[in-house]
Amino acid sequence: MSSRLKALVWLSSLLVIAGTIVLIVVSIVVTDDHPLSTLSPVGRQGRDIARLINPIFIVAGVVFFLVQGAVLALWWRYRVGGSDTGDGEYGYYEDDEFPEQIHGNDRLEIAWTIVPTILLAVISVFTLVGLFALDDVEASGEEMVVTVIGQQWWWEYQYHLDGDTTTPPDFVTANELVIPVGVDIPLEIKSRDVIHSFWVPKLNGKKDAVPGRSHDWVIQADKPGRYRGQCTEFCGLSHGLMKTVAVALTPAEFAQWKDNQMTLAALPAEGTDASEGWEIFNQQCASCHVVNGLTTAATRGGDTDSPPDTWDIYGEFNGDNAGTYTDQLVAGAAPNLTHLMTRGTFAGSWFDLYLDAGDRIPYLDLSTAGTLNRGELEAWVINAPERKPAKADDFRGMIAFTGLSPDDVDDVVAFLRTLD
Ligand code: HEC
Ligand SMILES: [Cu+2]
Numbered sequence: 001m002s003s004r005l006k007a008l009v010w011l012s013s014l015l016v017i018a019g020t021i022v023l024i025v026v027s028i029v030v031t032d033d034h035p036l037s038t039l040s041p042v043g044r045q046g047r048d049i050a051r052l053i054n055p056i057f058i059v060a061g062v063v064f065f066l067v068q069g070a071v072l073a074l075w076w077r078y079r080v081g082g083s084d085t086g087d088g089e090y091g092y093y094e095d096d097e098f099p100e101q102i103h104g105n106d107r108l109e110i111a112w113t114i115v116p117t118i119l120l121a122v123i124s125v126f127t128l129v130g131l132f133a134l135d136d137v138e139a140s141g142e143e144m145v146v147t148v149i150g151q152q153w154w155w156e157y158q159y160h161l162d163g164d165t166t167t168p169p170d171f172v173t174a175n176e177l178v179i180p181v182g183v184d185i186p187l188e189i190k191s192r193d194v195i196h197s198f199w200v201p202k203l204n205g206k207k208d209a210v211p212g213r214s215h216d217w218v219i220q221a222d223k224p225g226r227y228r229g230q231c232t233e234f235c236g237l238s239h240g241l242m243k244t245v246a247v248a249l250t251p252a253e254f255a256q257w258k259d260n261q262m263t264l265a266a267l268p269a270e271g272t273d274a275s276e277g278w279e280i281f282n283q284q285c286a287s288c289h290v291v292n293g294l295t296t297a298a299t300r301g302g303d304t305d306s307p308p309d310t311w312d313i314y315g316e317f318n319g320d321n322a323g324t325y326t327d328q329l330v331a332g333a334a335p336n337l338t339h340l341m342t343r344g345t346f347a348g349s350w351f352d353l354y355l356d357a358g359d360r361i362p363y364l365d366l367s368t369a370g371t372l373n374r375g376e377l378e379a380w381v382i383n384a385p386e387r388k389p390a391k392a393d394d395f396r397g398m399i400a401f402t403g404l405s406p407d408d409v410d411d412v413v414a415f416l417r418t419l420d
Pocket of ligand 1: 152153154174175281284285286287288289333334335340343345346347348349381388396397398399401412416
């Protein structure tokens with residue numbers, strides 16, 4: 001190889017390496033908004049995990065450079081010598097030049113067996129201690145337990161204020177897990193269909209939601225804010241669009257939010273658009289969606305003697321019409337819409353319900369001060385599977401309502417508007 005060619009090869013390799021490093025650094029530094037980063041924890045469990053990751057990353061980095069450095073040094077030391085003879089032949093060994101062949105090196109081999117063993121042993125001790133700490137719920141005086149139910153392709157949250165998950169929840173919401181700051185909130189992670197995995201990276205690691213099982217988990221946030229999450233176990237068509245948000249409120253705000261969630265919806269005044277919308281909703285939507293205080297078991301094909309609406313959306317439905325209920329919607333359920341307007345996002349947090357959510361408007365004021373993402377909400381009501389791929393014919397996700405006239409859609413949205 002001519003020396004100019006060699007220089008070119010070197011230069012381009014260096015450029016590729018430097019370019020990669022610059023790209024990585026830029027992608028980390030250029031924005032301080034990393035909604036799904038484990039490296040900027042905001043809760044106790046998240047911090048425990050980061051505390052484990054960082055030293056291991058440093059040790060792994062040292063090992064990486066030692067090993068790669070040795071590879072490069074050996075390559076350089078034993079590279080084929082010789083020079084281009086001009087006829088394309090170069091760099092072959094003469095017999096007598098061939099390096100002396102040796103069989104192993106006991107001391108080296110023992111060293112490179114023992115050193116990694118010790119390293120991994122130390123790391124595993126810290127990992128185990130860390131894992132146990134993650135499962136530990138700190139006594140906080142907060143009795144509440146939230147049952148988290150994954151399904152294709154959104155998360156449901158059932159709040160048990162007294163911590164007793166054998167009885168029906170006090171209220172049910174979707175997409176956004178609202179918690180008070182500063183306290184450990186125990187979670188029970190479940191699934192209605194396939195395996196999902198619950199993950200809010202700034203607050204804690206991942207926990208699988210496995211059908212037929214209940215996994216204990218805990219979540220805690222140090223400061224108020226909205227923390228993004230994502231389903232991290234491939235669960236079918238819209239897995240990538242199965243997101244969530246953990247919303248941490250001050251204790252006072254949380255109490256206010258909680259009280260509101262427990263109120264029932266009221267019938268819109270006669271003669272209003274919302275009232276027209278309710279009629280449509282009751283006929284076309286109430287077969288899947290619950291609105292506490294308005295929809296009845298009858299609308300969902302059950303008998304009217306079934307348990308009160310506040311809890312007949314309960315995962316392990318135990319009313320007389322349990323059979324009908326599951327036959328009706330294999331996915332198990334649709335989001336409880338009683339307080340739809342209090343959430344910042346909808347449809348598995350894939351869409352913003354308000355254009356100016358985020359931290360610009362206090363969470364509790366969204367339904368009064370937020371700018372509704374009307375276009376997206378209307379598009380959803382008209383043709384949900386087009387907005388978010390689903391297998392509606394197979395009872396996975398919401399069906400399309402392309403038969404609704406523009407007026408109907410306006411009325412339905414007017415009704416949804418009242419659900420705050
Ligand atoms: C076949 C059952 C079914 C029917 C009927 C149905 N939906 Fe849905 N709906 C769902 C499911 C399932 C979801 C969750 C989809 C997702 O997040 O991917 C959903 C989600 C929604 C959401 C978002 C809720 C949230 O918090 O994320 C709204 C709003 C909604 N539906 C309104 C309606 C309206 C209005 C109607 C009647 C015109 C209707 N739905 C009829 C099953 C249904
Ligand atoms: Cu998934």
